[in-house]
Amino acid sequence: MGRLTKRQQKRINYFLREKMERRQKQDMIHKGDVPKFIERHMPYIRKLARNLDQILIVGSMVSPELKPGLIDRFLVLGEIEEIPSVICLNKVDLLKNLTSAEKIAAVYRNIDYPVILTSAKSGTGLEALREVLQNKRTALVGHSGVGKSSLLNAVEPHLQITVNEVSKSTSKGKHTTTKVRLYTLNPTTEVVDLPGIKLIDFIDIHRDEARFFFREFEAPSQYCKFRDCLHISEKDCAVKQALDEGTISPTRYKSYLNFVETLN
Ligand SMILES: Nc1nc2c(ncn2[C@@H]2O[C@H](COP(=O)(O)OP(=O)(O)OP(=O)(O)O)[C@@H](O)[C@H]2O)c(=O)[nH]1
Ligand SMILES: [Mg+2]
Ligand SMILES: [Zn+2]
Structure with missing residues (x-):
């Protein structure tokens, strides 16, 4: 996302100051009824959001390490777009025990966000994941390398989505998924695999x-x-x-x- 010019910033501020209900502003954004550059600065996931039943926020417990700040930003996204979020803490097979994962899960469960602990590798939590996905259209969001595509392969091996190992030196993902793609798991269950996202901007929110x-x-x-x-x-x-x-x-x-x- 590029830097905004002074003039663009001014127009955004004008848009934000308008005495309008947030929902009304959001409708305008969804309809593309806003200056083109505002439209351009809307992350794709926000445009997609209105066509989803829920988002699955995937984070990995290790390699790459968990970024609670990013989980919280995705939760904000869900709140803004008024769609439910489910948090998935993946790669628990790499933990000695589940204590650290359970601790983080408790923070979110306390405020009524469902959390599942999974491992695409060992199979932990895949039943729970299938249940979360069942009869809904869900987008998987999170950093590159957290295992979004691997989880989908694990619940439905015939998908055979390409995955790639995390860089050994930086523990970062390699942005393997580059296109948004919708997969049908069964006639009533669809999942959207997205490229890794490391930042979402909310330029319409004051x-x-x-x-x-x-x-x-x-x-x-x-x-x-x-x-x-x-x-x-x-x-x-x-x-x-x-x-x-x-x-x-x-x-x-x-x-x-x-x-x-x-x-x-
Ligand atoms: N140990 C372990 N490794 C996993 C697990 N899930 C995924 N991985 C590995 O993590 C690496 C990245 O997985 P991907 O599925 O490509 O991650 P992604 O989130 O789709 O990444 P992008 O497409 O780049 O956004 C691969 O080497 C996977 O084998 C897991 O539960 N445990
Ligand atoms: Mg992927
Ligand atoms: Zn106060």
Whole structure:
């Protein structure tokens, strides 16, 4: 995604400031009813989202190492597009035991995101994965090399999707999948295999709106002193209090701050 010129930035800011419901803006984006360059800056996955039943956010526990920040960004994507997300922590065969994976899973299960632990290699969790996919159209998203294509091959060996090993020196994937492709597993079950994504931009979201996409903020935020509290440096913020008390996860909160930073 290239850098924006000053003029483009101005037009985006104008678009963001317009007194419009977010949903209305989103409709415009989906219909392509926005300046062409805004359309161009929309990640493909967002355009695809309205044709999906859910996204499967795949991360690998090791090699490449897990990036909770990216999982959280994909969860934001699901919240914005109002489609359910399921988190899949893959390559658990490379762990000595499941403790670290279960710990991360608990963070997300606590806030009602389903999590499955899988291994495309040893077969762990493949039954659960089949169940998650059944009767839905699901897109697999995540970094290159986390095993998206391998998982699809594992649930349906006849697919024979090309996979490639992770680079030994950098532990990064090699961007093996280069095209978006839809596979039909059975008449009611479809999966979309996507190239690895390392960043998603949300140029239509204003930083003041970011808080609405972290679902665990909703309940405590009603007790913030200020109704428009951004939960960053305001006084008497109930979200930060929940963070201090440990009911909001520090990694999730960090993702929120990072997310805000990247927005207009
Ligand atoms: N040990 C282990 N290796 C796995 C597992 N799943 C995938 N791999 C390996 O990880 C490497 C990358 O797998 P891919 O399926 O190509 O990953 P991808 O997410 O589709 O990557 P891109 O297409 O580049 O986005 C391959 O060498 C796989 O064999 C797993 O559960 N355990
Ligand atoms: Mg792939
Ligand atoms: Zn607050």
